[in-house]
Amino acid sequence: xxxxxxxxxxxxxxxxxxxTVRGARGKTLDDLNIEAVAQGELxxxxxxxxxxxxxxxxxxxxxxxxxxxxxxxxRAAEMTSLPQDEVMRIxxxxxxxxxxxxxxxxxxxxxxRRQFHAPQLAGFVEQAxxxxxxxxxxxxxx
Amino acid sequence: MTDTPSFQANRWRRFDDWxxxxxxxxxxxVEDPENGFxxxxxxxxxxxxxxxxxxxxxxxxxxxxxxxxMIDSFVAAYHLDPEIAAEAxxxxxxxxxxxxxxxxxxxxxxxxxxxxxxxxxLAEVVAQLNAxxxxxxxxxxxxxxxxxxxxxxxxxxxxxxxxAADAAVAVALxxxxxxxTMRVAxxxxxxxxxxxxxxxxxxxxxxxxxxxxxxxxxxxGMAGFTSYAETVSVYGTESAFVDGDDTPWSKAWLxxxxxxRGIKMRCTSGAAAELLMGFHEAKSLLYxxxxxxxxxxxxxxxxxQNGGIxxxxxxxxxxxxxxxxxxxxxxxxWLDLECASGNDARHSESDMRVGAKILPYLxxxxxxxxxxxxxxxxxxxxxxxxxxxxxxxEEFLVLQRDFxxxxxxxxxxxxxxxxxxxxxxxxxxxxLKDLELAEVDETMKQSVAVASGxxxxxxxxxxxxxxxxxxVAERGITILDVMxxxxxxxxxxxxxxxxxxxxxRLSGDYLQTSAVVxxxxxxxAVNDPNRYQGPGTGYxxxxxxxxxxxxxxxxxxxxxxxxxxxxxxSAEQARIEYRHMGQASPGTDRSEVVVGISPGLxxxxxxxxxxHPLSTLLQTLKRGIEDAGGVMRVVRFAHTADTSFLGLSxxxxxxxxxxxxxxxxxxxxxxxxxxxxxxxxxxxxxxPITMLAHYHALxxxxxxYAHGDxxxxxxxxxxxxxxxxxxxxxxxxxxxxxxxxxxxxAVPEEIALHFKEPAHD
Numbered sequence: 038x039x040x041x042x043x044x045x046x047x048x049x050x051x052x053x054x055x056x057t058v059r060g061a062r063g064k065t066l067d068d069l070n071i072e073a074v075a076q077g078e079l080x081x082x083x084x085x086x087x088x089x090x091x092x093x094x095x096x097x098x099x100x101x102x103x104x105x106x107x108x109x110x111x112r113a114a115e116m117t118s119l120p121q122d123e124v125m126r127i128x129x130x131x132x133x134x135x136x137x138x139x140x141x142x143x144x145x146x147x148x149x150r151r152q153f154h155a156p157q158l159a160g161f162v163e164q165a166x167x168x169x170x171x172x173x174x175x176x177x178x179x
Numbered sequence: 180m181t182d183t184p185s186f187q188a189n190r191w192r193r194f195d196d197w198x199x200x201x202x203x204x205x206x207x208x209v210e211d212p213e214n215g216f217x218x219x220x221x222x223x224x225x226x227x228x229x230x231x232x233x234x235x236x237x238x239x240x241x242x243x244x245x246x247x248x249m250i251d252s253f254v255a256a257y258h259l260d261p262e263i264a265a266e267a268x269x270x271x272x273x274x275x276x277x278x279x280x281x282x283x284x285x286x287x288x289x290x291x292x293x294x295x296x297x298x299x300x301l302a303e304v305v306a307q308l309n310a311x312x313x314x315x316x317x318x319x320x321x322x323x324x325x326x327x328x329x330x331x332x333x334x335x336x337x338x339x340x341x342x343a344a345d346a347a348v349a350v351a352l353x354x355x356x357x358x359x360t361m362r363v364a365x366x367x368x369x370x371x372x373x374x375x376x377x378x379x380x381x382x383x384x385x386x387x388x389x390x391x392x393x394x395x396x397x398x399x400g401m402a403g404f405t406s407y408a409e410t411v412s413v414y415g416t417e418s419a420f421v422d423g424d425d426t427p428w429s430k431a432w433l434x435x436x437x438x439x440r441g442i443k444m445r446c447t448s449g450a451a452a453e454l455l456m457g458f459h460e461a462k463s464l465l466y467x468x469x470x471x472x473x474x475x476x477x478x479x480x481x482x483x484q485n486g487g488i489x490x491x492x493x494x495x496x497x498x499x500x501x502x503x504x505x506x507x508x509x510x511x512x513w514l515d516l517e518c519a520s521g522n523d524a525r526h527s528e529s530d531m532r533v534g535a536k537i538l539p540y541l542x543x544x545x546x547x548x549x550x551x552x553x554x555x556x557x558x559x560x561x562x563x564x565x566x567x568x569x570x571x572x573e574e575f576l577v578l579q580r581d582f583x584x585x586x587x588x589x590x591x592x593x594x595x596x597x598x599x600x601x602x603x604x605x606x607x608x609x610x611l612k613d614l615e616l617a618e619v620d621e622t623m624k625q626s627v628a629v630a631s632g633x634x635x636x637x638x639x640x641x642x643x644x645x646x647x648x649x650x651v652a653e654r655g656i657t658i659l660d661v662m663x664x665x666x667x668x669x670x671x672x673x674x675x676x677x678x679x680x681x682x683x684r685l686s687g688d689y690l691q692t693s694a695v696v697x698x699x700x701x702x703x704a705v706n707d708p709n710r711y712q713g714p715g716t717g718y719x720x721x722x723x724x725x726x727x728x729x730x731x732x733x734x735x736x737x738x739x740x741x742x743x744x745x746x747x748x749s750a751e752q753a754r755i756e757y758r759h760m761g762q763a764s765p766g767t768d769r770s771e772v773v774v775g776i777s778p779g780l781x782x783x784x785x786x787x788x789x790x791h792p793l794s795t796l797l798q799t800l801k802r803g804i805e806d807a808g809g810v811m812r813v814v815r816f817a818h819t820a821d822t823s824f825l826g827l828s829x830x831x832x833x834x835x836x837x838x839x840x841x842x843x844x845x846x847x848x849x850x851x852x853x854x855x856x857x858x859x860x861x862x863x864x865x866x867p868i869t870m871l872a873h874y875h876a877l878x879x880x881x882x883x884y885a886h887g888d889x890x891x892x893x894x895x896x897x898x899x900x901x902x903x904x905x906x907x908x909x910x911x912x913x914x915x916x917x918x919x920x921x922x923x924x925a926v927p928e929e930i931a932l933h934f935k936e937p938a939h940d
Binding site: 045048049050051052055058059060066069070071074075077079080081084085086087090091093094097098101102103104105106107108109110112113114115116117119121124125127128131132133158161162164165168169171172174178 | 248249252253256257258260287290291393394397398401402417420421424425426428429431432433434435436437438439440441476477478479480481515657658659662663666671674675678681682683684685686687688690691692700701703704706
């Protein structure tokens, strides 16, 4: 069964398909228990959602008629591979007046595509670049 | 009142009374569409339109694609589905409006069509519905079947101990989500730590957010303290958006960022935000909000917090403003978004306006009826007072009970509230000590546990609180460190509860539309969809939930009434003896007044509703009769417990033809033997405010009637108290008990009163 085969019938996954759930380091739900906490065996990575889980939720959302929500989950799946600083750096670039011009955003898109294998995020940022240029949103405000 | 009243006035004094009402503190604004003061019809609202050529949107709501601002561009790219648009935009608005209130049109059909409708069209459709239709359509269209509610947990000192205690109470009250924010921005990590621990006390699964600066909020979430966010604000004009320092793309980026960290997210928008920011473009509140909501759906947010929010008081100042708030909530659910339906920023000083505003949401149900119910006192609400706050919590519980409407909350009893508060404080205090963040002493713990609000607490110094926050952030303390500390302190259940919620993060189940956690299960629009299709369908409280809704504090029953009366019995026995003298006969004394007492008077009931012992009342009545030259004779009836019939029966036995009917709760009547049962001489029906002086005067008047005089009737005046609400439950129970004591063949019984102590006033 692939991530795209998940549908509303498999939801909630933690209840219906708990055996498929993993943390970012591969731990199962059963591995995440109080003894593991007490003995310091867990790291925050073990509590991080995986791209697979997000793609499954995207598939469930799509099956429930929520394509826009599914698209967001798919962008999020790509974003799991971005370190926090990179997430915030690009967020900052997308705010009005932060990029000096269109090229800053196009460079960010290129990084997303090449370094993080995130084509949907890249396309999204490129679209922002086009609109920002048209609307004069690169103007500095402070 | 010895002052001579002045009649000098240049206006009707009723206006003074009106001026004194809290309502007059509300300021109302004239409708002025040119300047943005219009709920539904802005001066510059566009006509709905959509031209699609070769699958490309050329014109939307009268604006050519070349002139699109960033909001139009985003809506056109991500909200509008060209495959549905032609069909949906061709439908007359009235047809769509009627479909919204037609229980036979499935919700899915309407959410499908919404994906093909422009902001102006969506606004035009919902504007056609009146307030009742809006509420009905909202009830039909909201995404999740089971209603829920969200609490604010904050305080004026940013006191972590109180935050933990109040979070635990909010969980016990049934809130699905709790939201905190700070008075001092630097305290965010301390707030997050405290609420997170408090929310794990008692039960697992309550979602928690710490409303903070965007980047920091995401960091707090990544450290595992919070599970959702709702601060992703969007605006309906480009200028307002830029002024808010964001764009639809930057906000959509955040939407994906939260999901990528397993954190539930909803956007925030709402009427009048653009007007408050000075960038309204002469558009109506509703049209601008329609743009916001199309954006939110387009960016893939699962839900929204709308319905005014911070702009609610301004929306409420306009004609139709409160109807507009309902309309924009309806738009949210029509667009298939989870809706935390406002009712947070208190829109009025008038309790009555607030109560009226909540009703449609309460009876329609909502994913989160309040997007911030102040679970704390008003002055502790760091978001500003909500529609309902700690002070008014029980009113909300009673409204749920009145309408058998599920507002998501339940009653909490005093002893478990205190135990939960203490447990939360102990757990947090242990963690603070264990992680070397702060030392909490017993006085602080106890003062916070019992305090209603922060004005009453003797707690951590404000510098210590800021230091806790700084250390948590600097040392990179995560939820894992907190759970280990709790485990060392023996707070095993709290660790289990925290772990439960963290594990849910991995499946991503609570990222779906309208997700909350109930009794260990994720409920969302996916597995608990609203399928309302008329009476008998949709959400109905279960038998168990109905019982929970009914279970408020201090509910009277028959046993309570009798138990209370029994506590008075021995004191009355020390004051009076009712001696049974056999069957009563008609009297001949022309000056006598017969007092007919009810079957339970002095046998099961011992004081009036005003609190006068019945012995004192009878002694006072006797003195009143005698002071006016009459003679009192007492007869007990058991064929009736009704005041009028007691009075008339007494009059028929009286030598003067005048009788007094007296019920044990203190209700009395003066009757004449020749009158019809309900056509008495004088009646004293408001027992709760009938004082001994009134009973004295009543006795005197009865004696005067007996002598053939026409005394001035006695008026028992009150201050307009809602006596019915205060007493009717007790009255009905007392009367039912007395009525059950009556029997048809009963004969009147002569009673000789023996007073064991002297009369007193």
